[in-house]
Amino acid sequence: xxxxxxxxxxxxxxACRRGQFSAPTSGLAEGYQQGNIVILPSALADDFLRYCVRxxxxxxxxxxxxxxxxxxxxxxxxxxxRFDAPRYRVFRNGEAVDTVTDIEALWRDDFVTFVxxxxxxxxxxxxxxxxxxxxxxxxxxxxxxxxxxxxxxxxPFSGPMVVSMxxxxxxxxxxxxxxxxxxxxxHGAPVHIGDPSQIGISDLAKPDFGDAxxxxxxxxxxxxxxxxxxxxxxxHARPEIxxxxxxxxxxxxDLRTEIA
Amino acid sequence: xxxxxxxxxxxxxxACRRGQFSAPTSGLAEGYQQGNIVILPSALADDFLRYCVRxxxxxxxxxxxxxxxxxxxxxxxxxxxRFDAPRYRVFRNGEAVDTVTDIEALWRDDFVTFVxxxxxxxxxxxxxxxxxxxxxxxxxxxxxxxxxxxxxxxxPFSGPMVVSMxxxxxxxxxxxxxxxxxxxxxHGAPVHIGDPSQIGISDLAKPDFGDAxxxxxxxxxxxxxxxxxxxxxxxHARPEIxxxxxxxxxxxxDLRTEIA
Numbered sequence: 001x002x003x004x005x006x007x008x009x010x011x012x013x014x015a016c017r018r019g020q021f022s023a024p025t026s027g028l029a030e031g032y033q034q035g036n037i038v039i040l041p042s043a044l045a046d047d048f049l050r051y052c053v054r055x056x057x058x059x060x061x062x063x064x065x066x067x068x069x070x071x072x073x074x075x076x077x078x079x080x081x082r083f084d085a086p087r088y089r090v091f092r093n094g095e096a097v098d099t100v101t102d103i104e105a106l107w108r109d110d111f112v113t114f115v116x117x118x119x120x121x122x123x124x125x126x127x128x129x130x131x132x133x134x135x136x137x138x139x140x141x142x143x144x145x146x147x148x149x150x151x152x153x154x155x156p157f158s159g160p161m162v163v164s165m166x167x168x169x170x171x172x173x174x175x176x177x178x179x180x181x182x183x184x185x186x187h188g189a190p191v192h193i194g195d196p197s198q199i200g201i202s203d204l205a206k207p208d209f210g211d212a213x214x215x216x217x218x219x220x221x222x223x224x225x226x227x228x229x230x231x232x233x234x235x236h237a238r239p240e241i242x243x244x245x246x247x248x249x250x251x252x253x254d255l256r257t258e259i260a
Numbered sequence: 261x262x263x264x265x266x267x268x269x270x271x272x273x274x275a276c277r278r279g280q281f282s283a284p285t286s287g288l289a290e291g292y293q294q295g296n297i298v299i300l301p302s303a304l305a306d307d308f309l310r311y312c313v314r315x316x317x318x319x320x321x322x323x324x325x326x327x328x329x330x331x332x333x334x335x336x337x338x339x340x341x342r343f344d345a346p347r348y349r350v351f352r353n354g355e356a357v358d359t360v361t362d363i364e365a366l367w368r369d370d371f372v373t374f375v376x377x378x379x380x381x382x383x384x385x386x387x388x389x390x391x392x393x394x395x396x397x398x399x400x401x402x403x404x405x406x407x408x409x410x411x412x413x414x415x416p417f418s419g420p421m422v423v424s425m426x427x428x429x430x431x432x433x434x435x436x437x438x439x440x441x442x443x444x445x446x447h448g449a450p451v452h453i454g455d456p457s458q459i460g461i462s463d464l465a466k467p468d469f470g471d472a473x474x475x476x477x478x479x480x481x482x483x484x485x486x487x488x489x490x491x492x493x494x495x496h497a498r499p500e501i502x503x504x505x506x507x508x509x510x511x512x513x514d515l516r517t518e519i520a
Binding site for chain 2: 175
């Protein structure tokens with residue numbers, strides 16, 4: 001696939017819809033907020049909505065659809081969730097069973113779509129502030145860890161908070177903490193700094209998701225709530241069917257990445 | 261002296277003026293911004309003003325008087341700097357030589373008064389946010405350290421940045437960092453977190469000023485620029501005469517402690 005440049009979120013979504021784009025969205029359509037997708041049968045939607053509201057740091061809600069309606073007009077006038085993300089993951093009974101580039105054939109009249117904030121917006125803000133992001137510099141995925149912090153449960157949705165870790169010089173760590181506190185829709189302020197064992201992480205070099213981190217001598221480790229948390233809650237809930245974006249293949253919305 | 265309660269900054273200043281109050285001001289006239297005082301001959305005022313502007317974290321300017329004028333109407337309609345702080349320190353050639361309760365006899369027509377932000381406002385904000393402040397709980401003065409961070413010099417004013425250290429649980433450290441970033445007139449965001457040796461502090465248990473700190477297991481150490489820094493710069497500059505507040509005996513202004 002060519003390296004494509006998208007001026008707007010809508011251009012990127014249209015390329016997905018036409019089958020012209022199915023790659024990761026990191027760094028694309030800069031300034032537009034990207035989102036995690038969770039699609040569930042309506043029978044589970046109320047419990048999942050409460051789960052998100054009770055756990056706003058890992059699951060900040062950017063938008064919710066009407067039952068059976070594939071549109072999310074608050075996130076994009078013509079947005080159609082069946083086609084507009086580059087790649088989707090299908091879960092049956094809590095297990096990922098398939099990856100597809102559209103979900104037209106799977107769509108059901110009782111589906112409800114949730115779009116949840118994503119750390120890509122936050123990383124863009126860090127880079128704009130000239131704060132180096134070690135895993136991006138190294139061309140790696142961010143390191144993510146299951147913690148001993150339990151999320152607030154709702155119905156069948158529960159489980160540990162998953163965090164992403166980024167390390168910085170102490171001065172950049174201070175700036176990153178303050179900056180992220182102004183981006184509540186991209187997981188907000190960190191949930192922990194310093195000693196990983198305090199939140200149940202035994203070995204930083206062995207993340208549960210993503211790649212091993214790059215940590216420079218003298219760095220301070222900073223841990224943010226991660227959008228993988230609701231996916232872990234879905235695995236725990238074992239719904240008959242659930243559809244999410246494929247990791248890194250986010251929905252790009254018309255929302256601008258704004259300071260709150 | 262009785263434990264006095266002052267509803268307003270003006271009541272406290274009037275008590276100082278009448279000789280009824282000459283004690284430390286920590287925790288008094290809550291909600292009003294307290295300030296460090298620096299009074300210098302006008303020949304040095306321009307260099308000192310530039311020093312403060314170049315070093316806004318240790319020396320945030322709350323107010324400057326006209327030459328020879330003991331009033332600071334922007335900080336209090338009737339404020340008279342000769343009488344309205346509880347206790348003053350007199351420096352000659354950079355050495356503290358006397359402590360007095362008013363400076364009427366010392367006043368000169370060429371004096372310029374600087375009032376600089378103070379961390380008391382910040383500590384009040386921490387306590388209001390239910391963030392424990394270890395040295396206050398222990399009834400101690402905050403621990404302060406000379407660092408290897410050089411301030412930006414101006415004329416004869418120069419020297420190391422002095423920092424105050426407070427330690428917190430990691431979660432409270434994150435909240436304290438964010439909260440302080442909204443109080444730029446009380447030294448703003450911290451200048452360092454974590455390993456003290458990175459800023460030239462060899463032993464936390466042996467502060468250069470104040471009392472030994474209380475650090476709980478698992479705490480994160482957080483370092484803020486300190487209002488003692490300009491006093492250190494004055495010691496370096498060795499002016500013929502300089503007058504400051506006595507440590508802890510601050511000028512209480514009519515400014516409210518507001519989030520910026």
